[in-house]
Amino acid sequence: MINYTAIIVMNVILVVITVLLAIADKLLVSYGTCKITVDNAGKKEEFEVEGGGNLLTALTNRGIKINSSCGGKGSCGYCKVQVTSGGGTILPTEEIYMNRQEKASGMRLACQVKIKNDMEIFIPDFLAIIRQMVVSKKFDPNKRWLVKIK
Ligand code: FES
Secondary structure (H helix, E strand, O other), X not given: OOOHHHHHHHHHHHHHHHHHHHHHHHHHOOOXXXXXXXXXXXXXXXXXXXXXXXXXXXXXXXXXXOOOOOOOOOOOOOXXXXXXXXXXXXXXXXXXXXXXXXXXXXXXXXXXXXXOOOEEEEEOOHHHHHHHHHHOOOOOXXXXXXXXXX
C-alpha cells in the first residue's frame, strides 16, 4: 500500500530545500562582474555582465540571437554554443542534447550555463552550415545531422 502522506511530505521538503538553496545562491553568492568574449561566427565582441545569471539571457540582452524554442527551460536543445573557456563542466540536463563530439568540443546549452567567471564562447553560424549542406547535397532531413566545429 502506498503512503501518499509520506510522498507529499517528502515532495514539500524537497521544494522547500530547493527554494532555500535558490534564495541562498541569490543572496549569499556573488560572482562579481564577468567578461564575456563572443566570437559570433567571425564577428567578435566583448561585454561585461553581473555574474550569477545564465548565458542565454546575457547574450539575448546583448542583442545576440540564439536559437531557442523553450524560452530557456532546457527542454528544446536549440541554444547550443561552444564554450571555449570558463563554462565549467557540462550538466546532466545538457548531456541528452549532445553527442560525444559536441561534448568534446565544449558545446553547451546556453540556457543551462551559469555565468560564474570570465567566459569565451563561439557561436556557429548554423544557417550557413545548413545552407552549405543543402548546396553540397549532404543534407538529409530524415537523418539527424551533426555540426562539426573547427
Ligand atoms: S533554450 Fe531550449 S534548451 Fe536552451
